Amino acid sequence: EAAVTQSPRNKVTVTGGNVTLSCRQTNSHNYMYWYRQDTGHGLRLIHYSYGAGNLQIGDVPDGYKATRTTQEDFFLLLELASPSQTSLYFCASSDIGAGERLFFGHGTKLSVL
């Protein structure tokens, strides 16, 4: 079974703080994704990438940066965190994109006070 590992599992920061969420996949997949999950909104795509050095904007990108440093590693950066970014964040990977299944990590719960 494909593996996607997120860290940390929980993070608390203050408004204006700097946060980095990490994701590593060992599936040799090309695509990686960052989603946020909120009650009433389901899963919303923040950023995605189809390879090292590539970055594509998702549907809710404001306030977020991302970087894909290697085939395996994809990071989500919140440089000036706000309470509206309190959410559950999921990373996912896929071999050939949206026509095939995504493999998700266990999520990172972020609280911005």
Add this chain to the structure above:
Amino acid sequence: GDSVTQTEGQVALSEEDFLTIHCNYSASGYPALFWYVQYPGEGPQFLFRASRDKEKGSSRGFEATYDKGTTSFHLRKASVQESDSAVYYCALGHNAGAKLTFGGGTRLTVRP
């Protein structure tokens, strides 16, 4: 743009009841349709997929049929168990694309 609508936000059933969760989509072309399931404390897991009209996807007793005429992919299970309690997401993606579009999710609670 693409969109997925799940009619039911929450469904409460008793064990051995029949389950239907409605999913309708709006998209250009011929997208692949998916169902994902999310158990508490975990990320969503792929349940099954269908990619052409009248194709049936199935897994773990759940099934759905791709209906291009009614733009639907309703999830059904004949007899639910308490262990099926979870959040279910319908989604669509284009084979040549990168983005998967999710519905709002349906929380299923099954009473013993």
